[in-house]
Amino acid sequence: MISRNSLVSVILVLVCGAILSIFTDVELRLVEWLNCGPQAPADEQRSGVCR
Structure with a gap:
């Protein structure tokens, strides 16, 4: 089972990558x-x- 902290970290990395x-x-x-x-x-x- 994926811990809540790992899930938040993955989402944060994806959001930061999209913004960049x-x-x-x-x-x-x-x-x-x-x-x-x-x-x-x-x-x-x-x-x-x-050109």
Whole structure:
């Protein structure tokens, strides 16, 4: 039988992993927008990373 503490620990690890995954995705999109968006220099917008 799984103890209550083990079950809570597993749930906590899953929740923390999901939050980390969401924030990482948001951060990558924000950095991409800042580097390649409308406010970025023309050279950066034409770079291979932004295409």
